[in-house]
Amino acid sequence: MSLKHVLLSDAGISPRAVTRRDALRLFIGAGLCATFFPALAGAETTQEKLDAAQLSYEQAQAELEAIGEEVAAAAAQVAETQSQVIEVSDQISQKQAEIDATQAEIDQREAEIADKQETLGERMSSAYKAGSGSVLDVLLSSATLEELTSNIYYLDKVSESDREMIDEVKTLKAELETKRADLETQKADLETQMSELEALQAQQQSELDAVRTKQAESQELVDGLSADVQALVEQRDAELLAAQQAAEEARRQQEEQQQNQGGGGNTNWGSGNTVVSGSGSLSAVVAAANSTPSPGSGLCAAWVTNVFRRAGVGTFYGNADDMYYSWCGTDPSAAQAGMIVATPSAPYSSAAVIYGHVGIYIGGGVVRHNQSGVVKNDSLSSWVSMYSVTAPVRCGWLGGVALS
Structure with missing residues (x-):
């Protein structure tokens, strides 16, 4: 791939x-x-x-x-x-x-x-x-x-x-x-x-x-x-x-x-449908999401990349819109813990308009994401409501790696 x-x-x-x-x-x-x-x-x-x-x-x-x-x-x-x-x-x-x-x-x-x-x-x-x-x-x-x-x-x-x-x-x-x-x-x-x-x-x-x-x-x-x-x-x-x-x-x-x-951690830049090509530790991703600091304002995708790298799942580069189109094909109503949640465009900054925004659904109806240089938790419903203004919010397994 x-x-x-x-x-x-x-x-x-x-x-x-x-x-x-x-x-x-x-x-x-x-x-x-x-x-x-x-x-x-x-x-x-x-x-x-x-x-x-x-x-x-x-x-x-x-x-x-x-x-x-x-x-x-x-x-x-x-x-x-x-x-x-x-x-x-x-x-x-x-x-x-x-x-x-x-x-x-x-x-x-x-x-x-x-x-x-x-x-x-x-x-x-x-x-x-x-x-x-x-x-x-x-x-x-x-x-x-x-x-x-x-x-x-x-x-x-x-x-x-x-x-x-x-x-x-x-x-x-x-x-x-x-x-x-x-x-x-x-x-x-x-x-x-x-x-x-x-x-x-x-x-x-x-x-x-x-x-x-x-x-x-x-x-x-x-x-x-x-x-x-x-x-x-x-x-x-x-x-x-x-x-x-x-x-x-x-x-x-x-x-x-x-x-x-080959195998786990392989990056798929496909059509936007989630293709499961490996498995990883959900607990490791959740722990990394709670401990990984913000890399800076406007770097939401970089934070997600850091979380999955520190969790040992793999290193997946790209902008939020790249992750959206490559790995997100699931409606938020069917979100599973460990999936990324993304939108390809949001009207809240010039960067968000171009590249969108991405976070990690850590379960319990909570999305953790890097917003304006601050890593924070928001409810899944509020996150979807806020970031579906320009384009629909989708979720999926980053890199095609299903977590359990």
Whole structure:
């Protein structure tokens, strides 16, 4: 009888095209225990390294994205401060223009003041040269009372006009000086604000440069981790191929050994009908089922293989679906202690969808199986109910060996 070989070419896997799905098929659902194949154990170690590297890469990528957001926020702050600097600079320019306009007005008023001062000076000079008698002459020269009154009135008006002109000059000059001082104060305040904004802008630019440096370093880290992940993917692919080749060689040797030995323990990969070709110890299988540890999550068929090997019945490799189609042809209602119970597909994981699930009926209405890396007992009825969703559950003698 021949074993069912699953070759890379049959699975559509080339040495340069091993995908994550292929890795899942070979690692999780292959039903091969790492105890038998050290190369596969090495591949699992590489897969763990790959998973860790992938996690580090994703964390670094998330950190890089967060830093990118920091860079964007810092750049926005710099841009906002620059906008404020431009606005204040425009205000300073406007104040300077107002100061210049006020200074021009002051210059104009000072020219008027100088002109009025010159006029006043000339009048005072004339009065000085004429002496105080000129006023008396004006009064004595009045021919009538009306003329005297008029002359006195005009003399008073000239004196009042001189006083008003002097007061006007002083007031106008004081107002212009006050206005200019106020504008100078406003300009100084704006210049102080400008200095503060420029200092803030320099600080923000420094922070932006620091974040950009951090971003570049993070990008370098992400690039390096990406290269590490790629290298581990290539290493894993190579180990997967080596593990598959080792498994095929082990199966070939097992087939030759069983063909040479004949009798009990011969593996039948037939049409799915149970063919009894030997006998074994039921008690040994039950004892082994209760003592054999889990080989890992997703390795239900590997656990069954280990149980029968430790019980001395024989070594029967294959996935759960392989065991189902080769040895299971009996309805669960007719299950006997020591039979395997299997389904070719179950919707509970990607591996279970492809390879199904298998356990051992140990009698008393109890099925023992390796589920998610934990060896546990479930009632036969609940096991059948749970795993018959996709395909019907069947049972049979593994390897065609009836136990008693």
